[in-house]
Amino acid sequence: MNKRIIALLVAASLLILSVATSLFTTDFTDSFTKELEGQLDTGTLDEKSIEGTDMSNRIARVEVDGVIQDTGSPSVFAQETYNHESMMQQLEQIKEDKSIKGVLMVVNSPGGGVYESAEIYDKINEIKKSGKKVYVTMKNMAASGGYYISAPADKIFASRETLTGSLGVIMQSMNYKELADKYGVKFNTIKSGAHKDIMSPTKEMDAEERKILQSLVDESYDQFVKVISDGRHISQQEVKKLADGRVYSGLQAQKNGLVDEIGLEEDALKALKKDIKSNDAEVIEFAPTDSIFGENPFAAQSFVKKMMGNDDLAAIKELMSKRQGTTPMYLYGE
Template sequence: MSKRIVAIIIALVLVIGGIVVSSVGLFFDNSLKKTVTDSDGITESVQSGSDSSKKIVKLSVDGTIQDTGEENPFMGASGYNHQSFLKQLDKIKKDDKVKGVLLEINSPGGGTYESDEIHKKLEEIKAKNKKVYVQMKNMAASGGYYISTPADKIYAGSQTLTGSLGVIISSINYAELADNLGVKDDSVTSGKHKQIMNPMKDMSKEEKDIMQSIIDDSYKQFVKVIKDGRHMSESEVKKLADGRIYSAQQAKANGLIDEIGYEDDAIKDLRKQIKSDNAQIVTYDTSGGIWNIPLSATSKISSMLGIDNMSKYEALVKANKSPQPMYLYGE
């Protein structure tokens, strides 16, 4: 047996052993916490605090806000899952013991539709007399800011980037390249505007005006949620909403956030607002909790092989196969 084969076998043994140890550690770590799984498969874990009559749910939006469908359970629950997140918001709305929400955001934004879905559900949560706080991480731009606007208070770290208040429909025009290569589009359509933004055709002024009108409608909605959420005039919002990004310091000076601080600061403030210094801080898990160790191991293997990333990219490509309005920075 060659040294190369022996090295590969040793490496595989170490990897598998690491996964087993990690999974067992995860089991015992979660066993030490109080966990409850409801009929929807959402596991609630207590992170700290003893006052169970007043709970604060800590949620996270990490990644592009886009509905790429339900996660494959055999690939684990990594990354942002839109449907899972909406279920968590519904659970918060129904739980009378939940008095506050801390929404941690690390996102460049995403779809206009998905961002608006989250915004609507956060408004419904607030209508139940529950406090909603936001703590921005590295970035909370465009749609990441859109979903922040219902918050009673917005915190951002000193190095957070936010803003990018606007809408974009991305498209590539390779009509000239196709023409040079002798490639022709022989599509048959029912109307002259059916192929708006076809990358193999130049857009007419009329078509550009049509797409601009769609962008303008989404932009008006963005301006409205900022105006309502941040108690600004429309003219004040429009001065800020030109697509640029802001540092945390600039955002605070312009009234887009309330405080420069971190998770501990936001939780301390939120506990004060709900009048409970020992309010329980809880998190949700939709992956099956401590009984999902085999799937957790599968997820680790998939991650090491790069399969999970490939699946995410494939889902995003499918979701973006047609140009669509996006509250997105960095496209």
């Protein structure tokens, strides 16, 4: 083979390599940019088989872990364990999948937003209406909104050590008017109506404003009571005796009717398999796809932590998670 042919082959190889590298770099850069902006398409959910071979009678395991709050599409900077968008996608996919006969919802949450909790509650009811069984197993905590989303389940399991209850609504704000007055700090507020700055930290709340906010809390509380009453088949009068905001152990919750069985996740799964009449039901989980990081050990979160420092990320998260305005919450431990 003469030198001219060798040179042509080398040139062709370099051209192919250059084009391939360019295409990969362009695609990777575009995906990375979208990942940073939280704009990746998360509409497709992959399934991961955990156990079992009966694919005609499947059980979907869904985990609600963390504060139930919609913080938008996650980016590489997010550290939250709970993703509301993904949760709603999972529940919708479960509802539409005829091979899924049961749902095992693993709850480990202090609750969260009134709206988000209601969204999950409504979707659970839709799943039940489609003919599927829904079982809940409570881990360390399933309080307030964590209980709200559990209430419609066909059966609720908790361990003796589970902390649940905290049935009710809370709305809080900080007021530093006296501190500001002490140091001579003045605030100038221009508003369009008498109550536009309701719950402002720079002024005392008057009786009328407290009445307005109490009406919002009472409305959400009444809905919470109805949810428990409907789900647990307890009169609203009896529910109100339990729903004074206190927390219960798993054992106490079983005794007062808020929980059905004392047991762990494996106990709930075994009972659900028996209920759908398939001891070898395939158990699956869902996971969002189209992430450039996937399950890579050098995932974005770890990378950012190393680059910025965990303390910096924690500070950013705290600043960004501060709630502003009058937001009722089904939340324990706020």
